[in-house]
Amino acid sequence: MTEPLAFHRMIDADQRKASAEFRERMRTRRTVRHFSPEPAPIELIEDAVRCAASAPSGANQQPWRFVVVADPDLKRRIREAAEAEERENYERRFPDEWLHALEPFETDWHKEHLEIAPYVIVVFRIDYGVEDSRRLKHYYVAESVGIATGFLLAALHWSGLATLVHTPSPMGFLNHVLERPANERPFLVIPVGYPASGARVPVLHKKELREVMLVR
Ligand SMILES: Cc1cc2nc3c(=O)[nH]c(=O)nc-3n(C[C@H](O)[C@H](O)[C@H](O)COP(=O)(O)O)c2cc1C
Known part of the structure; x- marks a missing residue:
């Protein structure tokens, strides 16, 4: 079954204006x-999240779940568990090379933003579907969820909110704290809110266009 495509053909000048406006806005993220x-x-x-959920996905399987955590007690539990993992990472698991790469960001195992930001969006990838207790294979899950998360970050920035993409690896504790089933796997943790003053x-x-784009 098909339907007519709702495609708005812009005039050239409008296209260039829209393109430049979006580029400049995204540059400030x-x-x-x-x-x-x-x-x-x-x-x-x-x-x-509506915007993220409109993203393309392999076979339109939409293999994502966005758990928006606003409850202070849940945020505290996520912070405590994430800090326990991150402490292990920084004090034992991360190789020197990785610690060196992280130096410019002045990060350590303390993750107070997980409690302070008004929302923490935990993005889960749904590795397979479950239908009548049978497993339904999902295709291109990482690609699909990555694209949807890109839409999410762009939409949040566009609406004047600040974000942090956080990966407190390993993230298995999030299934337990957020009561998600085994076919859902934590993908990224995204605190969202307003920046602290100052x-x-x-x-x-950021790499220049000529470094990242080739025209053949
Ligand atoms: C997949 C991914 C994982 C990241 N994990 C962390 C993280 O665990 N902690 C952190 O402080 N920043 C993390 N970041 C943020 C990056 O450090 C940041 O995007 C990068 O330095 C570029 O800075 P910008 O986002 O301000 O342009 C992550 C970013 C991505 C895309």
């Missing part, structure tokens, strides 16, 4: 590691 406890409207989160970010260089 930065990973924020110091959050304000100020609340943010849940409608902004809902809209951003928040600073590392000076980073």
Whole structure:
């Protein structure tokens, strides 16, 4: 079954303007590691998740779950478990090479943002479906969830919210704390909110177009 494509053909000048506006807005997105406890409207989160859920996915299987954690007690439990893993990482598991790569970000095992930010969105990948207790194979799960998370980050930034992409590896504790089934696997943890006043970010260089794009 098909339906007519709703495609809005823009005039050339509008296309260029829209493209430049989006590029400039996205250029101001930065990973924020110091959050304000100020609340943010849940409608902004809902809209951003709607946007993420509109992403393309392998066979349209939409193999994602976005668990929006606002409850202080759950956020505290996530922080405690994440800090336990991160402490192991920083003090024992991370090789020197990785610790060296992390130096510019001045990160350590303390993850207070997991409690301070008004929301922590935990993105799960759904590795397989379950239908009548049979497993349904999912295709291109990592690609699909990665694209959807990109949509999510762009939408949150577009609506004036700050984000941090966090990977407190291993993340298995999130299934337990958030009561998710075995076919759902934590993918990324994303604190969302407003930056703390005076928040600073590392000076980073982004590769130039000529370094990342080839035209053949
Ligand atoms: C998959 C992924 C995992 C990341 N994990 C962490 C993390 O665990 N802790 C952290 O502070 N930042 C993490 N980051 C944020 C990166 O350090 C950050 O995106 C990068 O330094 C570029 O900075 P920018 O986002 O401000 O452009 C992660 C980013 C990605 C894409």
